[in-house]
Each structure stands twice: as C-alpha cells, then as structure tokens.
Amino acid sequence: MARVRLENITKRYGEETAVDGISLEVEDGEFVTFVGPSGCGKSTTMETVAGLTQPSEGDVYIGDDKVTKLAPKDRGVAMVFQNIALFPHMDVYENISFGLRLRKYDDEEVRRRVEQAADIVQLEGMLDRMPAEMSGGQQQRVGIARAIVRNPDVFLMDEPLANLDAKLRVHMRTELQRLHRELNATIIYVTHDQAEAMTMSNRIAVLNDGKLQQIAPPLVCYNEPTNLFVAGFIGSPSMNFAEGELDENGVQTPNFHIELDPATVPNASVGDAVTLGVRPEDVHLSAYADSLNQPTAPIDARSDVLEPMGDEVFVYLLLAEDAERTMDEDPASSSGQLLMSVTPDTDIEAEQDVDVVLDRSKIHLFDTETGDALTHDITDQSEREPGTTATEADS
Amino acid sequence: MTDTRDSPQSDDSNGREDRTTATDSRAERFRSSSGLRADGGRETTESDRAAIFEGSQDAELDRGPFQQWAANSIENPERVYRGMFYVAAIFFLFTTLFPFYWLLMVALTPEGQLQDIIFTPNGFNPGAFIEVFQVIPFHWYVFNSFVIATASTILVLVVGSLAGYAFGRLEFPGKTPLLLLVLVISFFPPAAFFIPLNDLFNTSFFMLEPITGDGTLYNTPGAMVLPLSAIFMPLAIFILTTFYAQIPDGLEDAARVEGTTRLGALFRVIIPLSAPGVATAGVLTFIAVYNEFFFSFLMTDGQPQNWAPILEGILAYQGQYEVMYNLMAAASIIGVIPVAILVVVAQEKIVSGLTAGALKE
Structure with missing residues (x-):
C-alpha cells in the first residue's frame, strides 16, 4: 500500500483543458472518491495516475517515487473499469491470473493467489467459466478479483458500479467497503453518483470543469461545502438556493428577508450580492419552530406538490403568488421555490398556505459572484469558522 | 439462413390461415x-x-398459367427468391468447378488421346498423378511455393498488424494521408516495379554474401517474399485496421495496467480477439502469393534448387518438342490441394471475418 500524490496535474487536448492544475494527496490505506458531473476531468485524472494518459503538466507520485513517466505496468496500480473490460477470450481463471502470469509467477503461486482472490470476492467454483456466461455483477467481481490478485499498491476504480442495476449496485457498494477494510488498501474511486461517494469514502474530492473544488470527508463536504458547486452537487435532493443582497439588517432575497448582522459575515460587506443556501431538511414548518435553536422569522409560502418517499416527504413550496414553476432538473435551486423535507406524519397537504422557518445554524451564505462560501452558520452567539477543514483548489 | 427465414414465414402463413378460418x-x-x-x-x-x-x-x-404463376409469385415471393438462389448458386458452382472437372478429365486421359475428350476421359490413366513426381521433382517446387507463401504471410501479418494497430487505434497527425498513400501504392501494377526490382536483386551486396553466397537476392526466396509481401500488404493493412479499431479501448487499457506494453496488449488481447480478421488477411495473402505468376516466373532461373515456385514446376512439363498436358493438369490439381486444405480449415473464420469487417457495430 502506498500514498498517492498529484502535483499540479494538467491535461490539455488541443485547446480543451480537461484537467486544470489538480494537486491532492491520498493517504496510505485511504479511500478517496473523485466525484463530479460528466466531463469534469475525474476519469482523466485517474488515467494519469494509472499511466494510461500522460499529463500535459504536473507529476504523479506513488509512495515516494515519481511515476509520471513510468508505463502503467510498472506503477504497481490495479484498475477496475466501468465497462468491466474482462478479456472475452479467456476464462475467469485466465482473466484473474493474467497479470501474475505476465510477471512469471510459478503456477502454484498463481493458483493459490487466484483462489484466494476468488474467495474474497465470492467467486468460488466459477473459475472455468467464460465472461460471457456470467451476470454483470459476477463479471465485475472478476474484474475486482483481477485487481486484488496482484496485491497492488493502489487500486483505481473507474465507475465500477455504473453498469450494474440499482439493487446490485447497493450490494456491491457494501462489498467494496468490506474489501477496503479487509485489504486496508489505498483506493481511488471515480463516480458521478454522489450517493456512492458519500457512503464509501474516507474523503471526497469534488471536481468541476477540471478543477478540484473541495477535498474533505463526506460530512464536511455536506455540512460545510466550500462553494456553490459543491453545495449543489453533494446531497440529494440538492440544496435550496436564493440569490439576494446583503443589507444593514441581513440578507434580502426577492421573496424573504433573513435578519443578521452583516459584520458577522466574513469577507463580505453591505451591498454585496450573496446567495443563501439551505438544505431541504433544514426548512421546517413554523409550527415546529420551537424545536429549533434559532429559527428565522416565518416565511409565507404555499405548498405546491408533495412527494412522499416513505421515510420522508418532499414538499415543493412556492414563495410568491406568481412564482414560476420551472421545469428545471433542479427545481429547488430556482428562487421563488423552496424544497422542504418533512416526516411523513406531518400535517400538510398540497395547495395549502403554510409558514416555514429556516434553521439559522444550517444556513449557508455564498458570494454570488465567485461562488465561494462565506459562512455555514448564521446563529448570533456562536463563532463562525467557515470551511477551515476545506481546502481550496485554485487559491 | 434460409431455414431461419423459412420458419417464421411458415408460421406466418399458418397464422393467416387461422385468421381466415376464424373470420x-x-x-x-x-x-x-x-x-x-x-x-x-x-x-x-x-x-x-x-x-x-x-x-x-x-x-x-x-387466369392463364403465366398469370397464375405471376400472381403466385406476388403472393409468395419467398418461392421466387429461393428459385433464383438455386439458379444463381448452380451457375456459380458450374463456372467455378467446371475447370477443375476439365483438369481432372485431362489428367486422367492417357497422353496421345487428348484431342477427343468430350465429358469423360478418353481412357483412364491415374498413373499421371505419380508420373508428375517422376518426370521432375515436382514436390520440391510445391515445397518452395509453400515456404515462400508462408514466409510472405507471416511477414505481412506481423508488419500489417503493427500498421493496423497504428492506423486503427492511435491518433496521430497525418493518419489519413498515410493510409491513402498505402492505398495508392496498391493501385500500381506490380509489373511497374519489376525492372527496378530485378535490377536491385541482381546487384551484389557485401552484407548478403554470407547468406546468399554471391550477395544477390536473385534465386532466393527473398526475391519473391519481399516484393510479394509489399504488394499484398495494403489489403492486409486495411482488413486488420478495421478489426483492430473495433476492439474496445478498455480491454487494451486493462491489459496495459495488468502488465503488458502496448505491443504486448496487441499480441495478447487485440490479435486473439481479431482472429477472424487475422485469418482472413492471412489466407488471402497466402493464396495470392501461392498463385502469383509474374514475380514467381521471373525472379528465379526456374531450377527447384534455386527456389523456383510451383508455377515453374508446372511449366517444366513443357519440353522443346512436346507438351505433356496430362501431367500439367495433374500437377495443377496437386498444386491446388494445399490451398484447398487451408481454405477448408480456415473457412469459418474467413467468412465471419469478411462479413464482420464490413459491419461495424
């Protein structure tokens, strides 16, 4: 096992910059997930670690060695692919032992290690099957066995679960976590699914437009997102945003006003454009305001649509009479609408006037222009330390 | 093919009958x-x-009989297609196989009675198939041809695979012009290369002396393997490029991460998965070189010990005063056998190779 360090990795394809100066370090035995929308450069970044892509600038270190110029086979990495990439002309045994046989291990050692790897991923008795005869989940387990059999320094997993069906995906998620614990391996995992990133990783690296937005433990990314992108990307359904302006008394958005002392907001002054963010579970009916430490003043709203999910109910609130119902993918992010999540026993119906309050300790303020987080808590007494654990990529 | 098309067809007509009775x-x-x-x-x-x-x-x-036939054809076009298939198949079989039949008739007819063959041999002389080896060392010529064709095929497959990998799987500036250049070279008539090549192969080179004795390539397999490989290379490159381009990148990446170089991935993963394409290119090259006339005729002095190919062997039955047509025919049939065996063995792969190359998934 080994540490992985990326130093200012940049990859350009002609005019396009796919990866833009990414620097980060993955500790020995750590499970780090690269997450971001498609085309954000996460796969390219991983390919530079694997050696399948040469970075235009920057260096890759595995352990203490600079491996930027090394061929993939000499880097001590193993990779699990999204399209599984089993060799179709070899049976399971030959697939798993491919790397060992290339390295001229003797037959007994190969058999012993293949059987051990097959045991870990629960593939006993399937070693003589051809990949085409197996289900998607079994094939991906062969892919994982092929990676672990060589006992590599670093595991690279490029969306390994993306081609599996939903139920199997959840199952494999727990298997991968178990595997990480058993092997105590350094794993770099790429996904566009923030749920996978949240559930499995020690730390999440959020990428967008080829830049590292934040690398932090999942809950830090969730509770203290470093900018608007991370705030919107991590969490499902995503955070509510309302653009507004900082005035003497607080934050004025088109539909409501939140009181606060502008002096307590770091790096912002009166008159600045700010974006207020609040997660659906931090929006409450004013009837429940007592249970909160510091609720905001009630905000008039009208419930529009209810989405009962079983364990919770999502309520789409319209803040203004004439609020437009947007057909965006992310309705909660448009001003004029607010998404609230409540427990199923809450007494609320569609098309009903309600008052809601926000949890002041869970309100995030962002600089609208730069997108950077200003504060993650606007309670009066407590001290505010925005994003101390968060690292800024391009500062 | 016809079977699978037939069964739904008959199902369908049954269904139609059911429907009419129901109505x-x-x-x-x-x-x-x-x-x-x-x-x-x-x-x-x-x-x-x-x-x-x-x-x-x-x-x-x-309706009259012709009208009725036309109406039936419109109603049941499958029958007409099947009929047309048989007509065409029989026609092609006849044009392909009749020359072999005629060769066999000529070979079996004793010498001196060759003028009066109608559709059966004029006499019966199977001994001609043994005589061909007695008159001249024909097996030696066959061996020479076999070696030349095999060497050319290996050379074409190795070089063509490397070129096919580059053209099919890599992006580099000037890729399309280069591929077109390869294509253009294959347009030249081989005869255009002959005089300069013949001159070259008759020039003595110091470093070739330990290998060929006099330092020239004339009267060596090289004099045929080199030009013939070059001539049949473009076709192989095109076939292999198409195949190698279709192997998913992920498989090559996986092989490289697992421990091969790019070249290792080519030989361990890409070529085995492109077996139909490689077989097609190989067999086409082998047959083409084996059957080639021009260079084979002119690059040696016609002696079997000087690597004269099978063609020279067949022509050796032509003496100054008589031509032993029956032995020439027998030798021709014997000469076809290696190729026929090769094609039968590789047939399945070739057919899937020729069609798979055309259909890109």
Missing part, C-alpha cells in the same frame, strides 16, 4: 344469427359479405 366461422355465426331474425334486407348484406370473402378464389379461375 369464416364468425361470418357463418353471424349469418345464422341473422337468419333467426328473418330480416330479408339483412340477409342480402350477409351474402354480399360472403361474396367478398370468396372473391379472390373466383378471380383465380380466369
């Missing part, structure tokens, strides 16, 4: 039920409807 019985039920009402007007409509059902059968009675 008939429905019409009958309807008629009987309307009969109960004793409503004259309704009765007429029913008989009209029945007339519509029977209309097609009535019309058939008026």
Whole structure:
C-alpha cells in the first residue's frame, strides 16, 4: 500500500483543458472518491495516475517515487473499469491470473493467489467459466478479483458500479467497503453518483470543469461545502438556493428577508450580492419552530406538490403568488421555490398556505459572484469558522 | 439462413390461415344469427359479405398459367427468391468447378488421346498423378511455393498488424494521408516495379554474401517474399485496421495496467480477439502469393534448387518438342490441394471475418 500524490496535474487536448492544475494527496490505506458531473476531468485524472494518459503538466507520485513517466505496468496500480473490460477470450481463471502470469509467477503461486482472490470476492467454483456466461455483477467481481490478485499498491476504480442495476449496485457498494477494510488498501474511486461517494469514502474530492473544488470527508463536504458547486452537487435532493443582497439588517432575497448582522459575515460587506443556501431538511414548518435553536422569522409560502418517499416527504413550496414553476432538473435551486423535507406524519397537504422557518445554524451564505462560501452558520452567539477543514483548489 | 427465414414465414402463413378460418366461422355465426331474425334486407348484406370473402378464389379461375404463376409469385415471393438462389448458386458452382472437372478429365486421359475428350476421359490413366513426381521433382517446387507463401504471410501479418494497430487505434497527425498513400501504392501494377526490382536483386551486396553466397537476392526466396509481401500488404493493412479499431479501448487499457506494453496488449488481447480478421488477411495473402505468376516466373532461373515456385514446376512439363498436358493438369490439381486444405480449415473464420469487417457495430 502506498500514498498517492498529484502535483499540479494538467491535461490539455488541443485547446480543451480537461484537467486544470489538480494537486491532492491520498493517504496510505485511504479511500478517496473523485466525484463530479460528466466531463469534469475525474476519469482523466485517474488515467494519469494509472499511466494510461500522460499529463500535459504536473507529476504523479506513488509512495515516494515519481511515476509520471513510468508505463502503467510498472506503477504497481490495479484498475477496475466501468465497462468491466474482462478479456472475452479467456476464462475467469485466465482473466484473474493474467497479470501474475505476465510477471512469471510459478503456477502454484498463481493458483493459490487466484483462489484466494476468488474467495474474497465470492467467486468460488466459477473459475472455468467464460465472461460471457456470467451476470454483470459476477463479471465485475472478476474484474475486482483481477485487481486484488496482484496485491497492488493502489487500486483505481473507474465507475465500477455504473453498469450494474440499482439493487446490485447497493450490494456491491457494501462489498467494496468490506474489501477496503479487509485489504486496508489505498483506493481511488471515480463516480458521478454522489450517493456512492458519500457512503464509501474516507474523503471526497469534488471536481468541476477540471478543477478540484473541495477535498474533505463526506460530512464536511455536506455540512460545510466550500462553494456553490459543491453545495449543489453533494446531497440529494440538492440544496435550496436564493440569490439576494446583503443589507444593514441581513440578507434580502426577492421573496424573504433573513435578519443578521452583516459584520458577522466574513469577507463580505453591505451591498454585496450573496446567495443563501439551505438544505431541504433544514426548512421546517413554523409550527415546529420551537424545536429549533434559532429559527428565522416565518416565511409565507404555499405548498405546491408533495412527494412522499416513505421515510420522508418532499414538499415543493412556492414563495410568491406568481412564482414560476420551472421545469428545471433542479427545481429547488430556482428562487421563488423552496424544497422542504418533512416526516411523513406531518400535517400538510398540497395547495395549502403554510409558514416555514429556516434553521439559522444550517444556513449557508455564498458570494454570488465567485461562488465561494462565506459562512455555514448564521446563529448570533456562536463563532463562525467557515470551511477551515476545506481546502481550496485554485487559491 | 434460409431455414431461419423459412420458419417464421411458415408460421406466418399458418397464422393467416387461422385468421381466415376464424373470420369464416364468425361470418357463418353471424349469418345464422341473422337468419333467426328473418330480416330479408339483412340477409342480402350477409351474402354480399360472403361474396367478398370468396372473391379472390373466383378471380383465380380466369387466369392463364403465366398469370397464375405471376400472381403466385406476388403472393409468395419467398418461392421466387429461393428459385433464383438455386439458379444463381448452380451457375456459380458450374463456372467455378467446371475447370477443375476439365483438369481432372485431362489428367486422367492417357497422353496421345487428348484431342477427343468430350465429358469423360478418353481412357483412364491415374498413373499421371505419380508420373508428375517422376518426370521432375515436382514436390520440391510445391515445397518452395509453400515456404515462400508462408514466409510472405507471416511477414505481412506481423508488419500489417503493427500498421493496423497504428492506423486503427492511435491518433496521430497525418493518419489519413498515410493510409491513402498505402492505398495508392496498391493501385500500381506490380509489373511497374519489376525492372527496378530485378535490377536491385541482381546487384551484389557485401552484407548478403554470407547468406546468399554471391550477395544477390536473385534465386532466393527473398526475391519473391519481399516484393510479394509489399504488394499484398495494403489489403492486409486495411482488413486488420478495421478489426483492430473495433476492439474496445478498455480491454487494451486493462491489459496495459495488468502488465503488458502496448505491443504486448496487441499480441495478447487485440490479435486473439481479431482472429477472424487475422485469418482472413492471412489466407488471402497466402493464396495470392501461392498463385502469383509474374514475380514467381521471373525472379528465379526456374531450377527447384534455386527456389523456383510451383508455377515453374508446372511449366517444366513443357519440353522443346512436346507438351505433356496430362501431367500439367495433374500437377495443377496437386498444386491446388494445399490451398484447398487451408481454405477448408480456415473457412469459418474467413467468412465471419469478411462479413464482420464490413459491419461495424
């Protein structure tokens, strides 16, 4: 096992910059997930670690060695692919032992290690099957066995679960976590699914437009997102945003006003454009305001649509009479609408006037222009330390 | 192919019959039920409807045999297609196989009676197939041809694989112009290369002396392997490029991460998965070199010990005063055998190779 360090990795394809100066370090035995929308450069970044892509600038270190110029086979990495990439002309045994046989291990050692790897991923008795005869989940387990059999320094997993069906995906998620614990391996995992990133990783690296937005433990990314992108990307359904302006008394958005002392907001002054963010579970009916430490003043709203999910109910609130119902993918992010999540026993119906309050300790303020987080808590007494654990990529 | 197309067809016609009988019985039920009402007007409509059902059968009675055949063909085009298939197949089989039949007839006819072959041999002399080896060392010529064709095939496959990998799987500036250049070279008539090549191969090179004795390539397999490989290379490059381009990048990446170089991935993963394409390119090259006339005829002095190919062997039955046509025919048949065996062995792969190359998934 080994540490992985990326130093200012940049990859350009002609005019396009796919990866833009990414620097980060993955500790020995750590499970780090690269997450971001498609085309954000996460796969390219991983390919530079694997050696399948040469970075235009920057260096890759595995352990203490600079491996930027090394061929993939000499880097001590193993990779699990999204399209599984089993060799179709070899049976399971030959697939798993491919790397060992290339390295001229003797037959007994190969058999012993293949059987051990097959045991870990629960593939006993399937070693003589051809990949085409197996289900998607079994094939991906062969892919994982092929990676672990060589006992590599670093595991690279490029969306390994993306081609599996939903139920199997959840199952494999727990298997991968178990595997990480058993092997105590350094794993770099790429996904566009923030749920996978949240559930499995020690730390999440959020990428967008080829830049590292934040690398932090999942809950830090969730509770203290470093900018608007991370705030919107991590969490499902995503955070509510309302653009507004900082005035003497607080934050004025088109539909409501939140009181606060502008002096307590770091790096912002009166008159600045700010974006207020609040997660659906931090929006409450004013009837429940007592249970909160510091609720905001009630905000008039009208419930529009209810989405009962079983364990919770999502309520789409319209803040203004004439609020437009947007057909965006992310309705909660448009001003004029607010998404609230409540427990199923809450007494609320569609098309009903309600008052809601926000949890002041869970309100995030962002600089609208730069997108950077200003504060993650606007309670009066407590001290505010925005994003101390968060690292800024391009500062 | 015809089988699979037949079965749904027959299913379909069965279904159609079922449907007509169903309609008939429905019409009958309807008629009987309307009969109960004793409503004259309704009765007429029913008989009209029945007339519509029977209309097609009535019309058939008026047709002549040709019209009836045309109507049947329109109704059941499968039958016509099948008929056309047999006609075409028999035609092609005849044009392909008749020359071999005729060769066999000539070979079996004793010398001196060759003028009067109609469709059966004029006499019976199977000994000609042994005589060919007694008159000249024909097996030696066959061996020479076999070695030359095998060496050319290996050379073409190795070089063509490397080129096919580069053209099919890499992006580099000037890729399309280079591929077109390869294509353009294959347009030149091979004869255009002959004089300079012959001159070159008759020039003595110091470093070749330990290998060929006099330092020239004339009268060595090299004099045929080199130009013939070059001539048949473009086709192989095109076939292999198409195949290698279709192997998913992920498989090559996986092989490289697992421990091969790019070249290792080519030989361990890409080539085995492109087996039909490699077999096709290989067999086509082998046959083309084995059958080649021009260079084979001119690059040696015709002696078997000087690597003269099978062609020279067949022509060796042509003496100054007589031509032993029956032995030439027998030798020709013997010469075809290696290729025939090769094609039969590789046939399955070739067919899938030729079609898979055309259909890109």
